[in-house]
Amino acid sequence: MNRVGLALKWFLFVWMVVVIWAAFMWIPSAEGFKGESSRIVFFHVPTAWVATLAFLVSCIASGMYLWRREPKYDFGAAVSAGLGLLYAVLATVTGAIFAKIMWGAYWNWDPRQTSITILLLIYAAYFALRSAVADPEKRATLSAVYSILAFVTVPFLMFIVPRIYFSLHPDVMTNADPDNSLDSAHLIVLLASLAGFTGLSVWLYSVGTRIEKIRHRRRQEVL
Amino acid sequence: MSRWLAEALAVAAKDLRAEFRTRVALNSLALFALTTLAAVSYTIGPYRLAAEDRPFLLSVLLWIVIFFAALAGLDRSFVKEEESHTAPLLRLAAAPTVVWAGKLLYNLVLIFVLMAMLAPLFCVLMGFEIAMPWRFVMVLAVGGYGLAVITTIVAAIIAQAMTRGALFSVLSLPLLLPLLIIVIEGTRAVAMGDLASFSESLRAMITMAGAMTIVSAFLFPIVWRD
Numbered sequence: 001m002n003r004v005g006l007a008l009k010w011f012l013f014v015w016m017v018v019v020i021w022a023a024f025m026w027i028p029s030a031e032g033f034k035g036e037s038s039r040i041v042f043f044h045v046p047t048a049w050v051a052t053l054a055f056l057v058s059c060i061a062s063g064m065y066l067w068r069r070e071p072k073y074d075f076g077a078a079v080s081a082g083l084g085l086l087y088a089v090l091a092t093v094t095g096a097i098f099a100k101i102m103w104g105a106y107w108n109w110d111p112r113q114t115s116i117t118i119l120l121l122i123y124a125a126y127f128a129l130r131s132a133v134a135d136p137e138k139r140a141t142l143s144a145v146y147s148i149l150a151f152v153t154v155p156f157l158m159f160i161v162p163r164i165y166f167s168l169h170p171d172v173m174t175n176a177d178p179d180n181s182l183d184s185a186h187l188i189v190l191l192a193s194l195a196g197f198t199g200l201s202v203w204l205y206s207v208g209t210r211i212e213k214i215r216h217r218r219r220q221e222v223l
Numbered sequence: 224m225s226r227w228l229a230e231a232l233a234v235a236a237k238d239l240r241a242e243f244r245t246r247v248a249l250n251s252l253a254l255f256a257l258t259t260l261a262a263v264s265y266t267i268g269p270y271r272l273a274a275e276d277r278p279f280l281l282s283v284l285l286w287i288v289i290f291f292a293a294l295a296g297l298d299r300s301f302v303k304e305e306e307s308h309t310a311p312l313l314r315l316a317a318a319p320t321v322v323w324a325g326k327l328l329y330n331l332v333l334i335f336v337l338m339a340m341l342a343p344l345f346c347v348l349m350g351f352e353i354a355m356p357w358r359f360v361m362v363l364a365v366g367g368y369g370l371a372v373i374t375t376i377v378a379a380i381i382a383q384a385m386t387r388g389a390l391f392s393v394l395s396l397p398l399l400l401p402l403l404i405i406v407i408e409g410t411r412a413v414a415m416g417d418l419a420s421f422s423e424s425l426r427a428m429i430t431m432a433g434a435m436t437i438v439s440a441f442l443f444p445i446v447w448r449d
Contacts, residue, residue, distance in 0.1 A: 066445055114404070122397035129394060132384040142380050145442045149376060149398060152438050156401045156431055 012199045019196045022189045030186065037101040040094050042189055046197035048091040052154075054084030054201060055123070059151035062144035071216055072209070074140035077147055078130065079208035083201055085123045092116050112169040115157035122150045136219075227324075230317055234325025238300065239332060252296035252337050259288045260345060269350030281351045282410035288345070290370065290403055292337060297374040298391040300326045301382035310382075319444035323375065330371040330378075338363050354416030358425075362413055365425065366406035369432035373398050376439035379446045402431055 023042035030038035058080035065073035095113070096106040107113060129146055133139035242248055263284050272280055304310040313322060342363060345351060353359045377395045384390055409424035411417075 115401075118397055118400045121400070125393050125397050128390065129380070129384065132390050134385065138383060141445060142383055145376075145446050146380060146394065148442060149435075149438060152434050153398055153401050153431075156405075156427065 008199075009203065012196070012203060015192070016196045016200065019189065019193045023193065027185060027189055034101050037098055040098050041186075042193045044091060044094040044098060045190060046193045047087045047094060049194055050197050050201045051084050051087035051091055051119075053198065054080045054087060054205075055119075055151060055154060057205075058084060058147055062147040065140055065144045066148075071136070071140065072213070074136075074144065075209045075212035075216070076205075077144060079205055079212060081123050081126055081147065082208065083204055085120065085127075087201070088116060088120055088123070092120070110169055118157055119154065122153065126150060227318075227321060230321045231324035231328060234313075234317060234322055235328035235332070238325065238329040241303075242329075242333075248296045248299050248333055249336070252292050252333060253340065255295040256288055256292040256337060256341050259291065260341065260348065263288070264348040267349065269348070277351070278411045278414040281345075281349055282407050282414060284349070285342070285345050285351070285410060286366070286403060286407050288341065289334075289338065289367075290399060292341075293334060293370055293374060294392050294395060296333060296337075297330050297371075298378055298381065300330060300375065301378045305382045314447065319447045320440060322447060323379075323440060323443040326379075327371060327375045330375050331368065334367045334371050335364075338367055351414065353414050355413045355418075355421070358421055359410070359413040361425065362406060362409040362421075362428070365428045365432060366402070366409070369402045369406075369428060369435065370399065372432055372435045372439060373402070376435075376443060376446070379443060383446065402428065405431065 019042070023039055027039070027042075029036050058077045061073045061076035061080060064070075065077060092113070095116070099108070099110070099113075100106045126143060126146055130139055130143050133142055267280075267284075301310075304313060317325070342359075346353065374395055377391060377398065381390045381394060405424050405427045409421060409428060412420035412424060
């Protein structure tokens, strides 16, 4: 690994340590929440954000694959979908813990929970499709098509279904309620955490695609 | 444009003619729907549910029967071309978008036949009273169209894969679930005469079906080419 990459990696580690310290020690617990439950927001929101970002990257990489037909875009799409799945699971778990503390149950089919479940199902289906096609080129094409199709449903899950049904989940995009907004210290830690998690996922993405490239080269050598 | 439409209609007519020779898809659609309906009706019937629960539960049951019957019958449209080795000929004879439109029309006919049979029977057997019948027909039509669009493109994808039967449900259900949630809400709204909720879910349905139509029209040629 080159020097810049190594320096960035160490910087990322230090950054994440500072974020974790700030989230648990520096910030006072927010009012209106039970106990220390508000601290989970510094991890729940970034994981959900990275999950969305990863699915977006997967969709773009799939589109690039269909355009250019180069294997590297297929690796990118697959690795990114895997990361998206991982972060979506983390967002679901942290959300369920918060729901238990604040609203009394881990799971009550709140629209947000329904939509994240469907999202998990979609990307699990994506991997089911990948494992069902043996020919690498055909697998890349079909899974790219499915990934784009799947991404079309995401706005419906994120914005429309929660609008039709009543949800306890705070509104993500249009936070009109002034009592619900964050004070500046919380906002700084949240943004730092968002940046840290984004950096972490970029690093994981680069590791994942490098592994896929090595696997690809091995297959070529065997054939 | 009219030539394109005529060709698409020819593809759909070819499929319907082949379907009426064997009636595989129609039989599995109808039998699945009737069996589920019989089970639901036997257990619940018109008197078992409390009045305030009826619109919610009956609209869920109606769409469960429709969706799962569709999953049982609609996976054949492209698989049968691959199995009988007629796909290469179809690739030579017609442009990809024509094939897509033809298959979509064919699936639409199957779904609308199923709905025309099932929905009145369901309402009669379950005592499902609809406050706004014409809007109910609109929900069925738009929901059925969305169902046909999504299952058509998924059927095209699985025809290229190995384990076809199971994969069809695995790939379709997550894509269909948002639509399913919205149409169930729309059906509940028309049953209770809730105009505001009806209009909101109808708009969401149209947006979703429209987006899926455009995306699959663009993606289908890629799936179909090789």
